[in-house]
Amino acid sequence: MEYISTRGKIGKIGFIDAFMMGLADDGGLLVPSEIPALSKETLDNWRNLGYQELVLEIFAYFTNGEIPEAELKDMVAASYSSFRDPEVTPVRKITNELYLLELFHGPTFAFKDIALQFMGQFYSYVAKKQHKKIHILGATSGDTGASAIQGVRGKEGIKICILHPNGKVSKVQELQMTTVEDDNVLNLSVEGNFDDCQRMIKELFADLDYKSSNHLAAINSINFVRILAQTVYYFYSYFQAAKQHEGELGAVNFSVPTGNFGDIFAGYLAKRMGLPVNKLILATNENNILEKFIHDGVYMPGEFKATYSPSMDIQVASNFERYLYYVLDENSELVASLMEQFKTEGEIVIPHEKLEQVQADFASHGVDGQECLDTISEYQAKFNYLLDPHSACGVAATEKCSGEGEVTISLATAHPAKFDEAIKLCGIDQSFPEEIAALFDKPQRQTLIDGKLSEVVRELDKFYNAQ
Template sequence: MKFKSTRGNVGKIGFIDAFMMGLGDDGGLLVPDEIPVVSTETLEKWRELSYQELALAIFELYMNGEIPEQDLKKLVYDSYATFRDPAVTPVRKLKDDLYLLELFHGPTFAFKDIALQFMGQLYTYVAKQQNKQIHILGATSGDTGASAIEGVKGKEGIKICILHPHGKVSKVQELQMTTVQDDNVLNLSVDGNFDDCQRMIKELFADLDFKASNHLAAINSINFVRIMAQTVYYFYAYFQVAKQTGAKQVSFSVPTGNFGDIFAGYLAKRMGLPVGKLILATNENNILERFVLEGVYKPGDFRSTYSPSMDIQVASNFERYLYYVQGEDAAQIRTLMEQFKTAGEIVIAGETLAKVQQEFGAHGVQGQECLDTIKHYDTVSGYLLDPHSACGVAAADKYSSGQEIIVSLATAHPAKFNEAIKLIDIEQQFPEQISALFEKPQRQTRVDGSLQSVVRELVAFY
């Protein structure tokens, strides 16, 4: 298998090269030359695999044999050795037609750990194999930064800089990033919002001279390896639910802001996983809901919400889905993305919109609905949802017909978002690892929202 760009000017590159390129050199996003399709027989064989074994089976479909089998096995098993549940991503039943996929058992209590622990191991492996210095650069709305830092802190051959929006992540998210004292870690607290941070990251990766001279590597979901790693838990969740219920098909409800997690579900479906509807759960920053319901992709006014990791207007992975729904027409994608850059919107209609609506549902969960969902499930089932997971469950409830099982993704532990939990008078017990953060000193650099300020800090760090 080879990889190519959604904009058509990068193609036929191998897995490691795609991993290291991150964002396509033509500004597009990298996708596989051809999506591997898994047979029914193979799905049956995969049903009994452990999480690690399943990850190996899926990764090998994309890797072209570029990493020796024993090396890859060590990377995968080391990646998930720190997870607190032996199943890595266990499934819990909330009610007869609703299951919860817990993705927060990694070291930073968020779903980003699942891909980023592996990517951290993989970057370390490549740095050693190629005897090179790698500078990881990323933006975070809260969880990506902590997970990425956890994956590479203290590692030789790697430096990591993470941009986060000042004052717009939860306190625990901030502490998980800024209490890390390793010299290979730089946290930049940026005046602005996540979209500002993400835009600057894309601009720096689009500057090919800066990218090459500073050995930049991407940790955000612009990197296809993030998506690949996240497909695993869709397969694993389906197998767990199918064993418990005999279901032949399930739908998934996914809290998302950057379209990465739900695109992984779309990719799993294209690979042959029997998925019904992919339900896109957003908050008041509901550009993606409007796209699914009306065919209009247009950023609105940024709003801070109870689910800050989804406070995103411009979704990085949207271009990947647009590429597929437009029939893999790279010329059309170049036109549409240029139109978005100049006019600020993309509009689709007719058969294309009908296809989107066949594949996706969407629900923008407003603040009070989010809090009411947390309160309801805590009262009825004794299960405490974080506000992002609550958005997923609220969207699942909206689409529930009682005829098909929905698996809703629980993307973070509620302790990471106690600001919202306290609003409904729930006192929760923090895990020891999170409680300890409040006693540690912080280290971060605050910068204004200009690219020049960020570049200045990067140059000094590298």
């Protein structure tokens, strides 16, 4: 397996090089040169594998043997040893048509832990093997930052800086990032929104001299390894739902709360590999640029809105380009042209015949604030199951987009304790897990800056030059 850029100017590179490059040096995103096609026999052989075993099987198609098997196995074991459920991503049956894939049993109670605990191990492995300094740089709308920091805090040879929008993440999300005391961690609280943070990160990675001289590495979902790690739980959840389902389980829908298109692109990759997927339901909130694209074929940011599901408060979805590459028949020249047009004109419109393909791949629903809160209240009352607001968006989209008799696995992406502000509005009192309750008594460390790239660079220079 080799990796190429969606914009066509990066030659075929290996797995570790793709991991370390993060954002492609031509400004595009790295994708595998071909998507493996899995046979029914292979899927049948995987049905009873444990989560860690399944990770190894799927990764084997993508790593080219660049990591010795025993060392990869050790990394995978270490990545998921801190998860609170032995299944890592257990599946809860709500009805025979609805299953919840719980992705919040990792150390920071959010789905980002699935990929980022592994990526932390992987960066540590590369730093030691190649005797490299690695400076991880990322932006977060809430969950990525805490998961990434948890994955590399205190690790030798690695420093991590995370930008988050000041006042636009939940209090627990903020505390999970800013109460970490390790000296290899820097939190920059940026006046602006997530798109401002993400734009500055992309600008720094696009400056190849700066990227090289400062040993930058990507933790956001622009890094393909993060997508790959998330693909695993689509397969695993299908197999788990099949064991609980009354009757034979055919193709299923997956409902995915997403703002950056990364998690649902992982599902698209699983479908392309051969997992029996009917519809991928893209659940979003009032920041519904992706819903409009799926309905109308027009990709154009609107006005930013703060919502009860802040991790999806995103207008520019950084993984959209990967899907654009595939829906445009892997035409990298056309992708590069459209992305340049988006940069100058702020809009992409795809041809009508391609919109038909988009609508065959995806359904979508943008959940407004009241609908989100109503869904939380309804599922608590009806099923005694407390959804966080992002997971509630996934369930609400399931109800809107799933046909009669269709089975849907809806992704529960975070523990409700991370978003108590929304839960309280539903009149629900919840008890916090001990790890989250303890955060409120810890001192915080963060640097408040305005939304200027020059200020980010100034803080990074101080951080990278500190002993």
